[in-house]
Amino acid sequence: MFSTRRNTLGAVATAAAAVLLLAACGGGDGGGTADDGDVSVTFLPKNLGNPYFDTSNAGGAAAVEEFGGTFAEVGPTEASPTSQVSFIETAAQQAVDALVVSANDPEAICDALDEASGVGVKIVTFDSDTNPDCRDVFVNQATAEGIASAQVDLITEQIGDEGQIAILSASANATNQNAWIELMEADLEANHPDVELVEIAYGDDDDQTSFDKTAALLQTYPDLKGIVSPTTVGIAAAARYLSTSEYQGEVALTGLGTPNQMREYVKDGTVEAFALWNPEDLGYLAAHTANALVTGEASGPGDSFEAGELGTFEIDDDGVVLLGDPFVFDADNIDDFDF
Known part of the structure; x- marks a missing residue:
């Protein structure tokens, strides 16, 4: 593409x-x-x-x-x-x-x-x-269906298709984010019965807010296996938190990011794969x-x-x-x- x-x-x-x-x-x-x-x-x-x-x-x-x-x-x-x-x-x-x-x-x-x-x-x-x-x-x-499907495929592959996941979105009113999340929820329900979406958190496309929301998710859900962040600000902030925490390599992170933002986190093992146009x-x-x-x-x-x-x-x-x-x-x- x-x-x-x-x-x-x-x-x-x-x-x-x-x-x-x-x-x-x-x-x-x-x-x-x-x-x-x-x-x-x-x-x-x-x-x-x-x-x-x-x-x-x-x-x-x-x-x-x-x-x-x-x-x-x-x-x-x-x-x-x-x-x-x-x-x-x-x-x-x-x-x-x-x-x-x-x-x-x-x-x-x-x-x-x-x-x-x-x-x-x-x-x-x-x-x-x-x-x-x-x-x-x-x-x-890209189509909403294609974006949602790509993110679901990535996270389910990385967590072995079972366990708890959370979504770290942008703002609660973002039309693109909400459309993707709705389709992701439907895909998970229909095709991944052993994956539980425990929370949709909102970082408001702000680095520090997204960083803090990541910390809160991990503290709230000790069995969390993965986070999907369909926003470039959110995924970079979440990766920054995970990269220096005990959760690095234990909690999967994927979503939508840019290569320059995510390169160091891919190379240090914090992130396996992510998507974008x-x-x-x-x-x-x-x-x-x-x-x-x-x-x-x-x-x-x-x-x-x-x-x-x-x-x-x-x-x-x-x-x-x-x-x-x-x-x-x-x-x-x-x-x-x-x-």
């Missing part, structure tokens, strides 16, 4: 910074038009300072540079349900051509998105969707999707468009563009990736 693209993130960040001031002054000629060919795209992740979104935003910046647009990155410091609203309102006031958003809550930002759409801003969600009525296209990293490619695809909507190359379900080095993609009947299937990282392949 991974492309062979390897961007130098420092160079991309520098280019992004150079155009950020232009974006702050208004970007395109009016939301959704970009008559002069200079498409302005603003990325709004769940929160800033998150390594996952640092990588996806860099991919978006690279794509925008390729098609000659203007890139900006804005966002809250905390991933709360309403923390993105003011940034959406500002983007609408600046008349950017497209807003690319990873939603902290499926409902809380919809009114703001509707207002932005009403002044011509194209709305692309990625990573975590809103209600479909609130956006034009959702760029999905390439977030850089996800941001890259989201930016190209936004460009296709603004320029009219694609307008809705059934339309195809070119996404640079990733090739051709189609918008499905639900207004979704799919990047691909999750990929499993382990000691044999983790050094092949740098993100």
